Structure formats: C-alpha cells, structure tokens
Amino acid sequence: MVNSRYIETLTPEVSKDTRSGFGDGLLEAGQTNNDIVALCADLTGSLKMGGFRKAFPDRFFQVGIAEANMMGVAAGMTIGGKIPFTGTFANFSTGRVYDQIRQSIAYSGKNVKICASHAGLTLGEDGATHQILEDMGMMAMLPHMTVICTADFEQTRQATLAVAEHEGPVYLRFGRPKVPVFMRSNAPFEIGKAQVLSEGNDVTIVATGHLVWEAMVATQELLNRGIRAEVINAHTIKPLDGKTILDSVRRTGCVVVAEEHQRIGGLGALVGQLLAGHCPAPMRQVAVEDSFGESGTPAQLMEKYGLNAKAIVAQVEDVMRMAPATH
Amino acid sequence: MENLTLKQLATQVRRDIVRMVHGASSGHPGGSLGCADLLTLLYFEVMDLNPDQFIMDGTDEDLFFLSNGHISPVWYSVLSRRGYFPVNELATFRKLNSRLQGHPATEEGLPGIRIASGSLGQGLSAAIGAAQTKSLNGESAWVFSLHGDGELQEGQIWEAAMYAPHHGVDNLISFVDCNGQQIDGATDDVMNLGDLADKWSAFNWHVLTCDGHDFDALRNAIAKAKENRGTGRPTVVLMKTEMGKGVDFMEGTHEWHGIAPNDEQLEDALTQLQSSHTDY
Numbered sequence: 001m002v003n004s005r006y007i008e009t010l011t012p013e014v015s016k017d018t019r020s021g022f023g024d025g026l027l028e029a030g031q032t033n034n035d036i037v038a039l040c041a042d043l044t045g046s047l048k049m050g051g052f053r054k055a056f057p058d059r060f061f062q063v064g065i066a067e068a069n070m071m072g073v074a075a076g077m078t079i080g081g082k083i084p085f086t087g088t089f090a091n092f093s094t095g096r097v098y099d100q101i102r103q104s105i106a107y108s109g110k111n112v113k114i115c116a117s118h119a120g121l122t123l124g125e126d127g128a129t130h131q132i133l134e135d136m137g138m139m140a141m142l143p144h145m146t147v148i149c150t151a152d153f154e155q156t157r158q159a160t161l162a163v164a165e166h167e168g169p170v171y172l173r174f175g176r177p178k179v180p181v182f183m184r185s186n187a188p189f190e191i192g193k194a195q196v197l198s199e200g201n202d203v204t205i206v207a208t209g210h211l212v213w214e215a216m217v218a219t220q221e222l223l224n225r226g227i228r229a230e231v232i233n234a235h236t237i238k239p240l241d242g243k244t245i246l247d248s249v250r251r252t253g254c255v256v257v258a259e260e261h262q263r264i265g266g267l268g269a270l271v272g273q274l275l276a277g278h279c280p281a282p283m284r285q286v287a288v289e290d291s292f293g294e295s296g297t298p299a300q301l302m303e304k305y306g307l308n309a310k311a312i313v314a315q316v317e318d319v320m321r322m323a324p325a326t327h
Numbered sequence: 328m329e330n331l332t333l334k335q336l337a338t339q340v341r342r343d344i345v346r347m348v349h350g351a352s353s354g355h356p357g358g359s360l361g362c363a364d365l366l367t368l369l370y371f372e373v374m375d376l377n378p379d380q381f382i383m384d385g386t387d388e389d390l391f392f393l394s395n396g397h398i399s400p401v402w403y404s405v406l407s408r409r410g411y412f413p414v415n416e417l418a419t420f421r422k423l424n425s426r427l428q429g430h431p432a433t434e435e436g437l438p439g440i441r442i443a444s445g446s447l448g449q450g451l452s453a454a455i456g457a458a459q460t461k462s463l464n465g466e467s468a469w470v471f472s473l474h475g476d477g478e479l480q481e482g483q484i485w486e487a488a489m490y491a492p493h494h495g496v497d498n499l500i501s502f503v504d505c506n507g508q509q510i511d512g513a514t515d516d517v518m519n520l521g522d523l524a525d526k527w528s529a530f531n532w533h534v535l536t537c538d539g540h541d542f543d544a545l546r547n548a549i550a551k552a553k554e555n556r557g558t559g560r561p562t563v564v565l566m567k568t569e570m571g572k573g574v575d576f577m578e579g580t581h582e583w584h585g586i587a588p589n590d591e592q593l594e595d596a597l598t599q600l601q602s603s604h605t606d607y
Contacts (some may be wrong), residue, residue, distance in 0.1 A: 064486075073455050077457065081464070103449060104443065109434070280464040
C-alpha cells in the first residue's frame, strides 16, 4: 500500500537531477538565513550553485581546484556563526579530503555542510576515478557526522533546507543524472527519521538515494507476483532510524538493502549490524560487490552492476526463500 | 607591557613546558620553547581577548590559531597563565581524562581552543575562514596564526596561501616559526623549503622577517603588519627562532623535537630557567 503522505505519483512524468534540488534548496535557505555561505571548488555549474552565487555574491566563495583548503576555510568560517555549504563532487568531498574533514570539521564539531554531487556509478562516462562508492561509509564512520543520501529532486531540496537548520557537521550526498520526481514537495522530512513509502508484510526493502525509486518500481513488479513489499526510504544513513527498520522486519522477517555504494561499509552494513543485534533475519544486498566502476551511461552501469529494480526483485525472491515460512 | 615583565612570563612559560613534557613523559618541548616569546607577547600584550568568558564564536575578539598543534605545551601554558583555565590543570597534560590533549582539541571543551590541530597544514585555511567571517560580520578584530617551517611542506598551506589574497583577506597575520628543524633533521636536508620570503611574496602576501626572540622586533613586525589592512592582502611574518630556546642542551637541534627530559635533565633545565612566578 503506497503511502501518499510521501509519494506524489508512481507514474512520474518529470525527471530532474537531485543536484538541482540541492541548488534550489541552497538558494531558498540563503534567502531566509543570512549566515548561510557557500564555497565551491570550480564546479559551480555542476553543483547547481549558480542561483545562490547570483543572489548572494558576497556570501559565495570560489576556492578553485583546492578541496582541502575549502574544507578548512569552511571550518574556520563557522567560528563567528556562519553556516558554510561546500560543493564539489562526492569523490572530492570525501576521499580526497578525509583528514581535513576528520580533524577540522568532525573532531572539531564544526557546523559545516558537505554537499556532494555526482556520487556513485550514475556519474557515468567519467569512469571509476570519479565514481566514488565508498563515501557514505567513510563519512558514517566519523563521530559527530550526520550522513544523508536523498532519493529525488524534491527530497534533495527538502534535505538541503533541513540541513541548514541542523546544528553540526553533515554529509549530504546526491547525484548527477535526471531521475523520476515521485516524492511530494511537502512530504514530512526529518533528519534521522526514515520514511515508509509503501507498506507490506512479506519483505522489507530498505533503500537510499537513486535506489529508492528503483525499489518503488520493484514493488509494483513484486505485487504482480503476489509479494507485498514494505519500502523504507533510509534517507538518513546516520543516525540510522533503527526503530522504523526493526518494526518492519519484525513483521516481514526478511530484508533487502539497496544502495548505490560498496556493499562493505554502507547502508547494508549498518542495517546488518542493526539486525544482528536486535532482530536476526535473512538479508540480501543490492550494492556494488567490492569493485570499482567504469565508463558507461548511468542506465548501462546500473544494469551491469546490478543496481536496479530488476536486481531488487531478484534479491527479494532469494531472501524470501531464506525467511521463516510465515508468509 | 615592559619587556622585563614579558621575559619573566616567558621564562615561566618555558618552565611550564619542560615540566609538562617531563610529567607526561612525552610531548614536544623544542618547538614549544622556541615559540614561547611570540605567544607570551601575543596573549599578554597584543591580542584583544576575553579569557574570563570563553565563547567559541570569539565575536569582537582577536583570534589565534595554532596550526602546528604539536607545540601544544606552549599554548596551554600561555592560555592558563592568561586566565583561560586553572594553571594547576597543566599537570594533566597528555593524561587520561584531561582537557589538555596531546594535540589541541575542542572535544573536551578546553577554553581558548577553537579548532583541533595536529595533522599539519590545516590551520591556515581555518584562520582564513575565521578572518573572512569577521569581515562578513563587520568586525575589526584580527586573526593570528602560527605555523612550523617544516609544516610548509604540506600542500594545503599553499592552497590556502593562494586563496587568501584572491579573496582580499587582510585581517590576518600569520607567523612561521623558522627554526630550520623538523623531526628527521634540518629542513634543508629533509625537504628544502627554498627562499620562503620569495615564495610567500610570489603568492601575493606581504612578507616580514624578524627575530622571534626579540619582543621589540616582534612588536615592530606586528605593527607593520597591521598597517597592511586595507591592501586586500594578508601578512606573513617569517620569525627566526631557535628550537629549544632557553635550555642549552635542547637548543638548535631536532633531537628535542618530540622527546621528554628525564629527571636529571629536568633539573638542569629548571636551573637555567629561573622565574619570579610560581610553578603549577
């Protein structure tokens, strides 16, 4: 049963990139809070930060191709009350600057919003050098860090606004390609509160980012096969909403976790830890199997690496064979 | 403040440094001793501070960033002597449950520290960011930062150096502790820094040089640096110092970068550092 509090449509006619949701959200947040500043490492267009730059030229800081300095300057800007949003690709927002984030932002408890586009395989043709698949794990391991990965344009816009209000360091992850806009623009969004997008008692699908829409598509296909799946949008990876996930798994008895990330260290690993401690249940992952990506179109890559609705359906059928015969 | 008064304070700071490092059986005395004069001058004369009520935002106060965080003993001593926290707390340096971590941190809430440092090369970026926020907020206060010369081997320093004049940052005065030493030996041998004045100048900074143990020379450099406000460019002060300054057997050698004196060496050092102030 689709939850209409969150879902606008299951037959979306509009596709938009999540990064544009970030750009719109940043501009909107900047209009209501003068302390919001933005820094970008020579990717203003890619990050859709042009609107903010045009509206608030005195609060926008071009840092050039120097991401380590960007993180440090952002950390320093918080001293005196500014709320810096940094923008670059996810790879350069995390792996390249891990120690700067660790010491100057996370350990120092600075109110920096690390906003990362082009995450995962769907960056596409640029290939594995740019397709980071380890970022959520790296960021989730840092004490004090909140980690968010959004599902569509509307949710990214909402998350950007929520992040602006949130006190403390945040990693906000989104992507490059246009994906269906299916979430309501006024859906309740709370950091750390997962969203049950579709209710069902046969299997729990916990998804994040671009895989949320794929999970919704998979749910329709599963329904045709007589399987009612519960879809949980875990937009906040950390802190993970354990209660919502456990409440669901206690009913369904089995789980598939879907993410555009390495299977090691991402959402699946966190859900696995949660289940092992509180509600052991069969689990399968739709994630990248310990490999780097490669060049290709986003759709080709998601097909080759098994990160789409078809893969979710296959894993659901597999995990349900393992589950106790309560269905 | 009288030079003699400052000198007495700096000598007490040096006593604190060797006693802290001895008490913890670890730490970094060499660079700490070398920067005792600068930090004493900054905290007791130059900077406009509010030590009684520490606030992270530091609104309308001058701010100091220690980028080479391993010389935490000198900073902790000066902060406590200036009234940021009880002097007796210096005895907890590097010990379990202390606010005086091996390298400066905000996690334990030690007053006076605004960002963690220790992993080198990050403090200039942070100081620049804080200076920009002061400008955005319309404040006239200054931001100071201190860096090791060996630390300038980190690439992030030069990213930050390029950024600051590009964005017109001119409320920042950065000091480089030019003692010519780093852990593995002389900077010339480990990784030659070349002509630092030329390098900073090429990055469009105002460059001053002075003796880092001469209060008048430091005062003059700071006064000149402050005249550069309005130019849209920050100032770097290349401060010639001696690692281990004040304790003869620690002076001028990288050997005392990061080791603690034993009991006998401590006594020897304290004999050389006679102070009119009271030990913690």
